Amino acid sequence: MTGDTLWDLLVRRAARTPDAPALIQGAVSARDERRIAFGGLHRRAERVAAGLYELGVRPGSRVVWQLPTRIETVLLSLALARLGAVQSPVVPLYRDHEVGQVLRRTGAAFLVVPGAWRGFDHGAMAHRLAAGLPDPLTVVEAYDTLPEADPSVLPPPPADADEPRWIYWTSGTTAGPKGVLHTDRTLCTAGRWLADALRLGPSDVGSMAFPYAHVAGPDYTVVLLLLGIPALLLEHFALPGSLAAYRRHRVTVAGGSTAFYALFLAEQRTLPPGRRLLPALRLLAGGGAPKPPALYHEVTAELGCQLVHGYAMTEAPMVTMGDPYDSPEHLATTDGRPPDGMEIRITPGTGEVRLRGPVVCRGYLDEPAPFDADGFLPTGDLGHLTPAGHLVITGRLKDVIIRKGENVSAREVEELLYRHPDVADAAVIGLPDDERGERVCAVVEQPPGAPELTLAAVTAHLVGQGLARHKLPEQLEVLPALPRGATLRKVLKQELRERFGAG
Structure with a gap:
């Protein structure tokens, strides 16, 4: 599977289960919700690819998009994958400074924004930024509508899964953000590993409460395509407002990061003893931030579901993940085990975690290769491996305080x-x-x-x-x-x- 492109996975899934639900757009009221099946996802994505092609998007064109977690966003990303364009997702909360940096550094010819969204006019920002760029920028507003056309105009889909066609951005919390180069192979492999690690089944219903522009977006999409299960999309995650959609669609798998676990737990504590916040929920899963061991025990005891936590980063979207059938001690105190093919090296002396494997990025945009002499990626994280092979992250190099x-x-x-x-x-x-x-x-x-x-x-x-x-x-x-x-x-x-x- 890992040799396939993302588009290959979509074509195969649409042929296998065309009428199975793929994406559910959550809303406060059931009448405002929408859904799309895998067959419709394939057909619409191909029409959107044709619409983008008529706008001038070609294989290799660089497209920056800044959209919330919506069906239209997934369609746009899949359409760009169908074209073989180079796409650079940007989370919707970023503004002129960050988006301007991305446009200048990518040299993008296209910017897709939602127009006015949650009190901010992204369209106006896009045109402000376009006016200050040396090269022309085509701005496309695509919140609830996307350009569509007859797919007969399209060239063949891309066949090379190893061509860097994704540029994700590190958080830039300590320095300027880096443009992380990914391929269909790195992202599809990460998604397959995640699907295997979570042990999901045909009756599961997933959820995406995080920004789809995060590197986890395509990874979770790969999970859905491989398993043929649906996911609830939340344009804006907020509790208790989002709970109705989780309950209505009987979401079985939720999460995102430690902060999400804590938010669900806080809501559970507002209920009378014995009443479950989300009766269908059986698994909270995520990563991206440290998980206190005490939080694991609180979640499993009070929310009544399992909690699995993993370790990943923008440069390597799937490194380790807890196994739902592992022991409570391992799930509470470690970040899970790596799948076959992921190599983890702990640097002698410093304890820095270094990575090598098929999910590791291909480097940074216009920056020197970050790899050491053996091809391992230094992460800046500190940790150790247990005798059973579990990874324990103990901190960041910059989080070691020397007093x-x-x-x-x-x-x-x-x-x-x-x-x-x-x-x-x-x-x-x-x-x-x-x-x-x-x-x-x-x-x-x-x-x-x-x-x-x-x-x-x-x-x-x-x-x-x-x-x-x-x-x-x-x-x-x-x-x-x-x-x-x-x-x-x-x-x-x-x-x-x-x-x-x-x-």
């Missing part, structure tokens, strides 16, 4: 902070300090109604948990909400360092 010459793991302190009943989430950062080199600062988000935390209470809790005294925070900051990224809601630690570094 008076002693190393402090930010993640270790965060996991202990999470056990405090008055902490909903926590981020631990190192801040410049003339005396210590770096001081340990804990930034916490509290649950509604919790009494305000003090530094003394936090340190007493950590001492009670057995944390060494040289690792205790010397600064505490309480925020209404931790700043998070636009895709999988990862905490933006660089923003915290900039905000509190001068204190």
Whole structure:
């Protein structure tokens, strides 16, 4: 399967189960929902490809698109895959600065936006940006309509699954974002591995509550195409508003990242004992951010479903994933095992995780190759492998706080902070300090109604948990909400360092 293009997978699935539901566009009210079957997805995507072709999009054309999680977005992406265009998805929350960077760096000739969406006029932004570019830019507004035409005008679909035709962007939380080059092979392999790891069956109903412009978008699409199961799409994920759609369509698999688990758990706690938030839900799955072991036990006990967490990154969309049938200890304390074909190397001395395998990107756009002499990708993450082959991520290289010459793991302190009943989430950062080199600062988000935390209470809790005294925070900051990224809601630690570094 991994030698196929994304379009090949769609053609095969449409022929096999043309009438099976593929995508369900969720809405608050059932009458506003829409759906499309696999056969219709194939036919519409081919017509959209023809419409784009008539607009001038050709094999190899560079197209930036910035659209919410909608059926139309999936159709557009599949249509570009049918044409063999180079597509560069951008999450809808980005604005002039970020989108302008992407346009300039890709040299894109086309930009597809939703028009006015959630209070912001993306069309006006697109035309502002076009006016400042050296080359012409065709702007296409495609929220609920897409260009369509007779597919007879189309050239043959692309056959090379190894041609870089996808440019995804790293978060850029510590530096300028990098354009990550992917191929149909890297993304389709990641999707196949994910389908195998989650052990989904024909009765499952998935969900996409994350931005489809994230690298997980095509990976999850591959899961649907391989298994022939549907997914609920949510243009805007918010609780409790999104719960009706989850219940209506009896979603069995949900998730996205640690922040999503915590949001579902918080809603569960508003219900009377014994009443399940989502009765059909059997699996929460995701990755993209650290998962405190205590959160695993809370989710499984209170939400009544299994929780599997994995490790991935924009450069490698599927590295490890928990097995739903693994032991609670492994699921709580590790990030799962790699599939056959994924090589993980732990660098001696530093403990940095390095990767090699068919899902790893082909490099960065207009930047030097990031690989070491053996072809492994340095990740900047720290971790180790257990004797059973499970990966345990222990932090980031930049999250090692060096206080008076002693190393402090930010993640270790965060996991202990999470056990405090008055902490909903926590981020631990190192801040410049003339005396210590770096001081340990804990930034916490509290649950509604919790009494305000003090530094003394936090340190007493950590001492009670057995944390060494040289690792205790010397600064505490309480925020209404931790700043998070636009895709999988990862905490933006660089923003915290900039905000509190001068204190």
